[in-house]
Amino acid sequence: MSIGPAPIGPSLGGARLSSTAARNISEGAFKQVRELIVRGKLAPGSRVVESELAGRLGVSRTPVRSAIHRLQQEGYIHVSDDSGSKAKLAVAPLTQEDSKELYSIVGHLEGLAAGSAAQLDGLVRDRLIAGLRDLNEKLRGLAAAERGDPNVIFEFDINFHQAVVDAAAGPRLRALHAAVKPQTERYWRLYASSILDQLGLSVSEHDVIIQSIAAGDPEGAERAMQTNWLKGAERLSRVIATLGERGSW
Numbered sequence: 001m002s003i004g005p006a007p008i009g010p011s012l013g014g015a016r017l018s019s020t021a022a023r024n025i026s027e028g029a030f031k032q033v034r035e036l037i038v039r040g041k042l043a044p045g046s047r048v049v050e051s052e053l054a055g056r057l058g059v060s061r062t063p064v065r066s067a068i069h070r071l072q073q074e075g076y077i078h079v080s081d082d083s084g085s086k087a088k089l090a091v092a093p094l095t096q097e098d099s100k101e102l103y104s105i106v107g108h109l110e111g112l113a114a115g116s117a118a119q120l121d122g123l124v125r126d127r128l129i130a131g132l133r134d135l136n137e138k139l140r141g142l143a144a145a146e147r148g149d150p151n152v153i154f155e156f157d158i159n160f161h162q163a164v165v166d167a168a169a170g171p172r173l174r175a176l177h178a179a180v181k182p183q184t185e186r187y188w189r190l191y192a193s194s195i196l197d198q199l200g201l202s203v204s205e206h207d208v209i210i211q212s213i214a215a216g217d218p219e220g221a222e223r224a225m226q227t228n229w230l231k232g233a234e235r236l237s238r239v240i241a242t243l244g245e246r247g248s249w
Contacts, residue, residue, distance in 0.1 A: 022063075025059060025063045026062075026063040026066045026067065028059075028063070029053075029057055029059055029063040029064050029066070029067040030063075030066070030067040030070050030071070032057055032067075033053060033057070033064070033067045033068070033071060034067075034071060034076060034182065037071070037076050037077075037091055037186065038182050038183070038185045038186055038189075039185075039189065040186070040189055040190065042091050043091060043246070043247070044091050044092065044093045044094045044186070044190075044246040044247030045080075045090055045091060045093050045246065045247025046090060046091050046247075047080075047088060047089070047090055048068060048077050048089040048090055048091060049089075050064050050065055050068060053067075053068075068089065072089070074179050074180070074183075075092055075180075075183065076091065076092055076183065077089055077090070077091060077092060078090060078092045090247070091247065092247070093245060093246055093247025094186060094187055094190060094240070094245060094246040094247060095240070095245045095246075095247075096237050096240050096241065096245065099187055099233060099236050099237060099240065100233050100237065102180070102183055102184060102187075103184070103229045103230070103232055103233035103236070104229070104230070104233065105180055106177070106180055106181055106184060106229055107225065107226040107228070107229025107230060107233075108226060109165075109173060109176055109177045109180065109181075110161055110164060110165060110177070110225045110226075110229065111221075111222040111223070111225040111226040111229075112169070112173060112222065113164050113165045113167075113168045113169040113173060113177075113225075114164050114168070114209060114212070114213060114221040114222050114224065114225035115218040115219065115221050115222035116168035116169065116170075116218070117164050117167055117168035117213045117221060118212060118213045118215070118216050118217055118218040118220070118221040119168075119216065119218055120167065120168060124167065125213065125214075125216075128163060128164070128167045128168075128213065129210060129213060129214050131163050132160060132163060132164070132206070132209070132210050132213070133210060135156050135159055135160045135163070136160060136203055136206045136207065136210065138156050139153065139156050139157065139160070139199065139202070139203050139206070140200075140203045142156075142199065143199040143200040143203050144200075146197065148196065148199075150188070150189075150192040150193060150196060153192075153196065153199065154185070154188050154192065157202070158185075160206060161181075164209075164213075164225070165177055187236060190246060191236060191239050191240065191243065194239045194242070194243060195235055195236065195239055198235050201231065201235070202228065202231075202232065205224065205227060205228040205231060206228065208220075208224040208227070208228075209221060209224040209225050209228060211224075212224045
C-alpha cells in the first residue's frame with residue numbers, strides 16, 4: 001500500500017532540466033506538499049523539513065524549497081515560535097482566529113462571484129441555477145437523513161461553491177480563490193463529524209444564494225454568499241471551542 005504521493009518524476013541524475021521541466025517539477029512539488037497539508041498527512045503544528053519532504057516526494061531539494069516558500073506566502077506554513085537561533089518551519093495551526101479570517105476571505109471572494117453570477121446572460125445563468133439546485137437537493141437529502149459520508153458532503157458543497165466561481169469569476173478572482181479556498185478543507189477534515197448535524201442550516205443558506213442569482217439580484221447574491229460563509233465560521237468556531245485547536249503558534 002502506498003503511504004505517500006507518487007514521485008513527481010524520475011531521478012535525472014543531475015542532468016540539466018529545461019526551464020519548462022523545472023517549472024513543472026516545482027509546480028508538482030507545490031501541489032503535493034499542499035495536498036499533504038490539506039489532507040492532514042502533515043499535521044497542524046508539525047515540523048516542515050526540506051530534506052525530508054524532498055525524499056518523500058522523490059525530487060531534489062530545490063523544487064521543495066520553492067514549494068515551501070509559496071506555501072508560506074499562502075499561509076499553509078509558518079515560522080514556528082522557537083527559542084533556538086535558527087528559525088524552524090511548521091504547518092500552520094488550525095485556530096478559531098484563523099478560521100474566522102479564512103472564512104471571511106473566501107466569503108468575500110465568492111460573494112463577488114455570486115454577484116457577477118446574478119448578472120449572467122439568461123441561458124448561462126439558467127444552466128448554473130439548475131446545477132446549483134441539483135447539488136443543493138442532494139445535500140438536502142443527506143441533511144434530512146441525518147447521516148452521510150463527510151467526504152461526499154464535502155464534495156457536493158465544494159462543487160456548489162465552485163460552480164458559482166467557474167461560471168462568473170474573472171481570472172484574477174479565480175486565482176485568488178484557488179490559492180485560499182483549499183485551506184478550508186483542513187478544517188473540514190478535522191472537524192466535519194461535529195458539524196454534520198447542522199448541514200440543514202447551510203442548505204437553507206444555499207437556497208437564498210440560488211434565489212438571489214435566479215432573481216438577477218447581484219447585491220442579494222453577494223450578501224447571501226457572504227452570509228453562508230459567516231454562519232459557517234460561527235458554527236465551526238463553536239466546534240473548535242469544544243474540541244480544541246490543532247497545533248499552536
